[in-house]
Amino acid sequence: MTLQRPASTADVAPGAMPVQAGAPARELLGARAPVVRDLRGRAGRSPHSLDFAPGDVVVVSGLPGSGKSTLIRRTAAGLAVDSQNTRDRWAAALPGLLPYGLYRPLVRAAHYLGLWRVLRSGASVVVHDCGTQTWVRRWLARHTVRRGRTFHLVLLDVDPATARQGQRTRGRGVSGYAFARHRRAVGRLLRDTEQGLLPAGCTSAVLLDREAASTLRRISFTDA
Numbered sequence: 001m002t003l004q005r006p007a008s009t010a011d012v013a014p015g016a017m018p019v020q021a022g023a024p025a026r027e028l029l030g031a032r033a034p035v036v037r038d039l040r041g042r043a044g045r046s047p048h049s050l051d052f053a054p055g056d057v058v059v060v061s062g063l064p065g066s067g068k069s070t071l072i073r074r075t076a077a078g079l080a081v082d083s084q085n086t087r088d089r090w091a092a093a094l095p096g097l098l099p100y101g102l103y104r105p106l107v108r109a110a111h112y113l114g115l116w117r118v119l120r121s122g123a124s125v126v127v128h129d130c131g132t133q134t135w136v137r138r139w140l141a142r143h144t145v146r147r148g149r150t151f152h153l154v155l156l157d158v159d160p161a162t163a164r165q166g167q168r169t170r171g172r173g174v175s176g177y178a179f180a181r182h183r184r185a186v187g188r189l190l191r192d193t194e195q196g197l198l199p200a201g202c203t204s205a206v207l208l209d210r211e212a213a214s215t216l217r218r219i220s221f222t223d224a
Contacts, residue, residue, distance in 0.1 A: 035204040036196050039212040040157055046212040050075075054124055054221045055149040057140050061129040062156030063186050064174050065166030067213055068128055071156070075126075076219040081118055082128040086111040112136075119143050124221035131186040134199070141201025153205040155193055156213055 039046040052058060058076075060068050069084045087100070087107050094103060118125050119140075129136060137153075144151040158166075160183055167173035174182070192198070193205045208216070 034196055034198040034202065036193060036198070036207065037205070038194075038207045040207055040209040042212060044211060044215060046208075046215045048215060049218040049220065050154070050206060050216065051218075051220050051222050052124070052152060053150060054223060055122055055147065056124055056152060056221060057119075057144050057149065058126045058152045058154060058219060059129045059137060059140060060126060060154045060156070061131045061186065061189060063158055063160065063163040063182050064130065064179065065163035065168075065170070066156040066158035067166060067210065068156060071154075071208075071213050071216065072126055072128060072219075075216055079124060079219070079221070080126040080128065081111070081115045083108070083111040083130070084128060086114065122147060126219055131182055131189060134185075137199045137202070141199065145201055150203045151201050153193065153198060153202050154208065154219075155190060155205060156208050156210075157190055158210055162210065 050058075060072055062068050069082055072080045072082055090103060090107050090110070091100070100107075115125075115127065127136075127140065141151045160179075164173070164179070173179075189199075190207075193207060198205050
């Protein structure tokens with residue numbers, strides 16, 4: 001993975017970036033050390049681009065309302081499998097008064113079927129992850145290992161109040177109970193990532209705050 005910085009920042013060797021304090025890379029038994037890139041708190045000096053190898057899988061995770069779908073639409077158009085897009089298509093095709101809870105299982109089935117098809121094709125993909133479905137990350141990790149590719153995590157670190165405001169802004173929120181589940185799951189994922197303890201099979205992680213996410217302009221898959 002390489003990260004392209006703004007032109008005004010100091011040069012960094014290709015594929016390298018100093019890891020911020022609080023986010024060490026820790027070697028796992030029987031595997032190469034995962035790499036954690038902490039881009040939080042850089043006051044606009046974070047990279048404009050994240051570049052991965054062709055065929056790799058990138059998962060974007062964070063709280064509901066943290067800006068995952070916005071980031072994916074801006075940086076990875078045409079490369080993403082986003083559950084929100086699937087939900088929007090179903091909502092447009094169904095009567096407006098029909099509660100989402102009634103057809104949520106169909107939306108999820110359609111989303112995972114579409115993701116499975118993309119994975120089978122061997123194409124590079126950016127996947128929207130709500131943070132609570134750990135089995136999805138395990139599935140993606142197994143897939144990338146079988147195909148000899150690499151699995152990466154991009155994690156948005158946004159405080160709960162800001163995430164709640166993001167839900168209000170988009171006009172769609174989650175219940176207090178569901179949001180509490182998301183907070184616990186994403187909180188664990190964030191704490192583990194800060195210590196270099198990535199999900200099984202995950203080779204690298206990038207930590208973003210709102211400013212770093214706003215600075216990012218492209219997620220791409222290119223040959224070195």
